[in-house]
Each structure stands twice: as C-alpha cells, then as structure tokens.
Amino acid sequence: MANSNKNTSISLLSVLLLMLIYSSFNGWSSTSYDINKTKNTSSFLLTDNENSTKHYQEVIDEYLQSLNEKKADSLAVFQKLAFTYSEMNEPELAVQYIDRYVKASLDLNVVGHSFFDKISDSKAYQLLAAKYLKKIDVWSIICLYIGLIGFFVSIVLNLRKRSDKVANLLMSFFVLLHSFFILHICALLTNYQYYFSHSLYISTSFSFLYGPLIYFYFKRVIQKHKFRKYDLLHLVPTLLLIVGILMPIYLQSSEEKLRILIHGTYPYIRLITIVKLVSLIVYGVLVIRMYLKSLRIKNTRKISRVKFIWQRNIVVFCSLYIITYSVYTFLIFSEIYSGFLFNMQVGLMASLVLYVSYTAFVQPSIFGSLKIIRTQPKDKIPVIKYVKSGLTESLSIELKQKLLHLLNDHKVYKQNDITLQKLSELMDTTRHNTSQIINEHFNLNFFELINKYRIEEAKELLKEERHKNFNIIDIAYEVGFNNKVTFNKSFKKYNQITPSEYLKSLVA
Numbered sequence: 301m302a303n304s305n306k307n308t309s310i311s312l313l314s315v316l317l318l319m320l321i322y323s324s325f326n327g328w329s330s331t332s333y334d335i336n337k338t339k340n341t342s343s344f345l346l347t348d349n350e351n352s353t354k355h356y357q358e359v360i361d362e363y364l365q366s367l368n369e370k371k372a373d374s375l376a377v378f379q380k381l382a383f384t385y386s387e388m389n390e391p392e393l394a395v396q397y398i399d400r401y402v403k404a405s406l407d408l409n410v411v412g413h414s415f416f417d418k419i420s421d422s423k424a425y426q427l428l429a430a431k432y433l434k435k436i437d438v439w440s441i442i443c444l445y446i447g448l449i450g451f452f453v454s455i456v457l458n459l460r461k462r463s464d465k466v467a468n469l470l471m472s473f474f475v476l477l478h479s480f481f482i483l484h485i486c487a488l489l490t491n492y493q494y495y496f497s498h499s500l501y502i503s504t505s506f507s508f509l510y511g512p513l514i515y516f517y518f519k520r521v522i523q524k525h526k527f528r529k530y531d532l533l534h535l536v537p538t539l540l541l542i543v544g545i546l547m548p549i550y551l552q553s554s555e556e557k558l559r560i561l562i563h564g565t566y567p568y569i570r571l572i573t574i575v576k577l578v579s580l581i582v583y584g585v586l587v588i589r590m591y592l593k594s595l596r597i598k599n600t601r602k603i604s605r606v607k608f609i610w611q612r613n614i615v616v617f618c619s620l621y622i623i624t625y626s627v628y629t630f631l632i633f634s635e636i637y638s639g640f641l642f643n644m645q646v647g648l649m650a651s652l653v654l655y656v657s658y659t660a661f662v663q664p665s666i667f668g669s670l671k672i673i674r675t676q677p678k679d680k681i682p683v684i685k686y687v688k689s690g691l692t693e694s695l696s697i698e699l700k701q702k703l704l705h706l707l708n709d710h711k712v713y714k715q716n717d718i719t720l721q722k723l724s725e726l727m728d729t730t731r732h733n734t735s736q737i738i739n740e741h742f743n744l745n746f747f748e749l750i751n752k753y754r755i756e757e758a759k760e761l762l763k764e765e766r767h768k769n770f771n772i773i774d775i776a777y778e779v780g781f782n783n784k785v786t787f788n789k790s791f792k793k794y795n796q797i798t799p800s801e802y803l804k805s806l807v808a
Contacts (some may be wrong), residue, residue, distance in 0.1 A: 308413055360384055363606050375405050375588075389420035393781040398428060406558050408432050408494055432562075435489050443486035443650070450479025452659050461641050464528070468667050470517040475656050477506045477513070478649045498558040505546055507576045508537040511583025513797045514618055518587050521611070537579065541572070570633060573763075577629045580622045591615050606728045610659060610666050615654065621648045665728040699737045702727045713753040714780045720746045751790045754779040758791065762803055772799050 333606045358380065367377045378401035385394035394416065401410060411432045419425045454476040484503040487493045493500070512534040519525035545568050547559075560566060591611060624644040631642050654742045660667055706726055715722075723746070726736040738749050757779045776787035791799050 328650055340436065375401060378404065379410065381559040382410075386416050386419050389418060391419035391424045394419055395422075395424040395428045397549065403433060403562055406555060406562060406634070408634055430645040430722055432494065434495065436490055439484050443482050443489060443646075446480045446650045446653055447483035447486060447658050450475050450482065450761065452656040453653075454479065456660060457667055460664070462518065467517060467520040470513055470520060471656065473511070473633070473669070474513040477503075477509060477654055478505070478653050482650055484654065485574060493561055494558060497554045497561060501546055501549055504572060505542050506510060507572060508541055508579050509535075510576075511579045514614070515583045515586050518590050518611070521607075522590055537575070540576075545572070553583070564637070571628050573632050577622075577625055580625055584622045587618060588615060597787065606663055607666055610663070613655065617648065617652045621645060621652070624648050663728070664805070666732055681694075695733075696737060696740070699727055699729055699733060700741045703734070703737055707749075707753055711753075713750045714757065714778070716777070716780045716782050718750060718780065748756060750780070750795060753782060755794045758787070758799070759795075772803075 325549040329566040362379050363381050373509060373732075378397045382394050382397035382401060392551070398411060398416070402408060411429055413632065416425060420429075426779055457475070458465070458556060460468055481503045484499065487496070487499055516525065516527075516531070516534075549560075549567060594611070595608075624647075627641050628645045631637070631639075636642060703723075711725065712718055712723065718733050720734060724731045737747060738746055741795070742749055744752065758775050761775050763777060772787075773784045776784050779787075781787040781790070788798055791797075791802070795802060797805070
C-alpha cells in the first residue's frame with residue numbers, strides 16, 4: 301500500500317514536472333519577439349476546454365470591445381485576435397491582424413510563429429509570409445548573379461593594357477552603379493532589406509550619376525575630351541541629393557528606417573524619381589546628339605565598325621532605359637508598385653550589365669587588350685590549336701576583310717616595327733583572333749604573311765627601279781626589312797633566287 305501511494309506520488313510529480321517543462325518551453329519559444337505579450341497565449345484560446353465557435357466569438361467580441369474602449373494594449377489585442385482567428389481557421393482575418401501587429405510593433409518574427417501552422421497553406425497567409433519573411437527565388441538568384449558579374453567586370457575594365465584609362469574608368473563606374481542597384485533589388489526580392497534596415501536608400505545616392513557618367517564616356521571616346529575643373533559642376537545635383545535629402549534619412553535609427561520599409565512610406569520618393577528622370581532625359585539627349593554627329597564624320601575618322609556598333613548599342617540601351625524609367629515614374633505617381641511595367645527598368649539595367657560584360661571578353665579591343673602570355677606551338681596544326689576558339693564564322697570573315705584592307709590598302713607590312721600585337725590593335729581584336737585568322741585563311745603564321753607581302757612589294761619595286769641606279773638595301777628598308785641578310789634570305793625562300801639574280805633576270 302505504501303509502495304502504491306509512493307508510486308502515485310512519483311507519477312503526480314512527474315506529470316507536474318512535465319507540465320512545468322512544457323510551459324517553460326512555450327514561454328522560451330515565444331520570447332524571440334515579446335515574452336511579456338505572449339505569456340498568457342494559451343489561456344485566452346481555451347477556457348475550461350470550450351472549443352466552440354460561440355466561445356471564440358465571445359473571446360473576439362471581448363478583445364474588440366477592449367480595443368475600442370482602449371482598455372488594453374492594442375499590440376496584445378492584435379496578437380491575440382490573430383491567434384484566435386488562426387485557431388478558428390479564418391486565414392483572411394488572422395492575416396489582417398498579423399499585418400496590423402507587424403506594422404505597429406515592427407516585429408517580423410511573429411509572422412513565422414507556430415500558432416499559424418493551421419493556416420500556413422492558405423493563400424492569404426502565404427502572401428503575407430512572402431511579404432515579410434526571408435525567401436529565395438529564381439529572380440533573386442538571377443539578380444545576385446548579374447550584380448556580382450557587374451562588380452567583377454567593373455574591376456576587369458580597369459586592368460586593360462594599352463587602353464584609354466579614363467574612358468574605361470567611366471564605363472566601369474557606370475556598370476558598378478547598375479550592379480549595386482541590381483544587388484539592392486536582390487535584397488528587396490528576398491526581404492533582407494527588413495533585416496538590414498540601414499540599406500534604406502543605399503543605392504539612391506547615385507541616382508543622378510547615371511547621366512553624367514555615360515555622357516562623359518561618350519565625350520571621351522568620341523571627342524577625346526580632357527577633364528577640367530568646371531566638369532565637377534555635374535556632381536552638384538548628387539551632392540545636393542545626399543546632403544539635403546538623404547543624409548537626414550541615413551542618420552535615422554534602424555527602427556525608424558524599418559518603420560519606413562514596412563509601411564512603404566518612402567520620403568521624397570516622388571521628388572527623387574522625377575529629378576532623376578529629368579537628368580536622364582537631359583544627358584540622354586546630349587549623348588544622342590553627340591553620337592549622331594559622330595556618324596556624319598565617320599568617313600573622315602579612323603574608327604572601326606566594331607566600335608561604332610558598340611557605341612550604337614549603348615545609345616540604344618540608354619534610350620530604352622529612359623523610356624522604361626519614364627513608365628516607372630508614371631507608376632510611382634499612380635501608386636502602382638508592382639507588375640511587369642514597374643520592373644522593366646530593372647530588366648534593362650541587367651541587360652546592359654550583361655552586354656558590357658559580354659563585350660569586355662568577346663571584343664576586348666573596345667576597352668584595350670589584356671596582357672596575354674603566348675606560347676609557341678610545337679607543330680603547326682591550326683584545327684587543333686583553335687578547336688575551342690570562340691571566334692564565330694561571321695566575325696572571322698569580317699576580321700579577314702579588315703586584315704586584307706590593312707595589307708593591301710594601308711600596306712602595314714612596310715612598317716619595320718609591325719608586330720602581331722600592333723596588327724591586332726589595328727584590327728580591333730585580340731592577338732589570339734588575329735593569329736587564328738592568319739592561320740585559317742592564309743595557312744601561314746604572322747611572320748610568314750608579313751614577309752610574303754614584303755617580298756611581293758620588293759619585286760614590284762625592283763621592276764620599277766631596274767633602269768635606275770639604286771642599292772638593294774634601299775629596297776629592303778622600303779618594304780619593311782631591317783637588314784639585307786634577312787631580306788635576301790626571305791626573298792630566296794619565296795622565289796628560289798636572290799634579289800640580285802632576280803634583277804638580272806629582269807634586265808635579260
């Protein structure tokens with residue numbers, strides 16, 4: 301009997317201990333957002349095990365009355381109403397009060413509370429969770445990828461050899477700002493802006509720099525503009541934006557910034573948007589005028605077709621961006637903050653970053669040449685050497701025509717210091733592409749091709765000068781050779797006789 305009473309006492313103690321642990325665990329799990337407001341959570345849901353609709357309605361009426369009469373903390377009432385409607389499986393009403401609680405308390409963790417598991421499959425709750433909770437989707441990954449590519453390319457552009465450093469610096473900043481904005485969009489898509497509230501307006505400070513950067517880039521590459529002190533006046537709008545409007549916002553606390561983000565009450569958003577649009581239009585007009593003027597004098601300037609295509613495409617991208625940003629501005633003033641038209645400007649930005657990145661590696665001559673370590677192949681098998689080349693058939697034909705133009709019309713082979721690198725720069729392509737063109741279309745290497753043209757030129761000069769008093773060395777220097785020995789050796793290789801013998805054959 302004593303043992304039975306003892307066992308009963310132990311059982312009761314065990315039950316009490318388990319209840320204590322359970323209640324402690326429930327209290328601990330809710331402290332992540334507010335332990336004082338949730339310590340009575342379980343008591344208001346069920347009283348004396350009454351789980352009927354009538355009971356819930358009485359509880360709700362009591363909460364609403366206390367809210368109307370301001371007898372209770374509104375935050376606690378919002379929370380309890382959200383929990384109660386969740387228990388009743390009323391997701392729309394539960395979500396309504398969750399949202400009101402979040403906006404009043406700035407507490408996002410309540411959205412993911414286990415009390416809402418019952419309505420977690422409802423569309424209303426999933427929309428609310430997508431609005432506030434961290435998430436990752438395809439578009440956010442794409443934005444992250446493009447943003448990181450842009451950061452990488454903005455660095456690579458400044459590592460080019462034999463390039464216009466100023467022009468590349470301007471383009472790299474232009475790409476960098478777009479990439480920074482795209483990464484900020486990634487934070488918005490994943491809701492991380494709520495958890496890093498100091499990111500508010502972090503990319504807005506550069507809003508008025510897009511126009512000046514692309515404008516001065518075109519002035520540099522088209523007009524060879526040299527910067528002067530008064531060019532700094534173009535930075536005045538950006539300084540006014542940062543000091544006069546954004547700095548007071550940047551100095552706010554994280555809670556104040558979070559309130560702005562959650563409520564969507566972005567200060568000065570319309571003013572900033574309309575001024576940015578005006579800036580884009582003004583600089584866009586200046587760029588287009590400059591580009592059209594350059595087209596009229598194209599025939600008098602030594603500029604390649606590749607660079608003109610590049611400039612044209614950048615002008616097209618910028619023009620389309622102005623159009624899409626105009627649509628974006630209209631939607632902002634119409635208080636429409638979503639949809640395809642709203643996000644078109646982001647798509648144009650991403651496309652521009654990808655295009656510049658593609659050009660930087662496929663047509664690097666636009667930004668200058670990379671320093672390439674060249675190794676001499678042991679055998680001369682062009683097919684194997686270029687089996688992984690990225691040179692397309694159309695570009696190969698175009699480069700071949702450029703090479704023939706340089707050889708036949710400009711006679712670049714007559715330059716005694718001509719190199720594969722210099723020839724590549726004249727063709728606006730890489731050493732690798734030039735070497736491939738020579739091998740595939742002429743079945744020669746660079747030196748063989750240059751010497752072949754030199755010898756043919758020498759033969760023509762010998763024919764013209766056969767009745768005049770001259771030295772063969774003069775002919776050698778005229779066609780690009782640096783000494784008579786090399787000239788004689790190359791001449792005999794292609795004609796099986798020396799220059800002197802060839803001259804005698806002409807007289808005979």
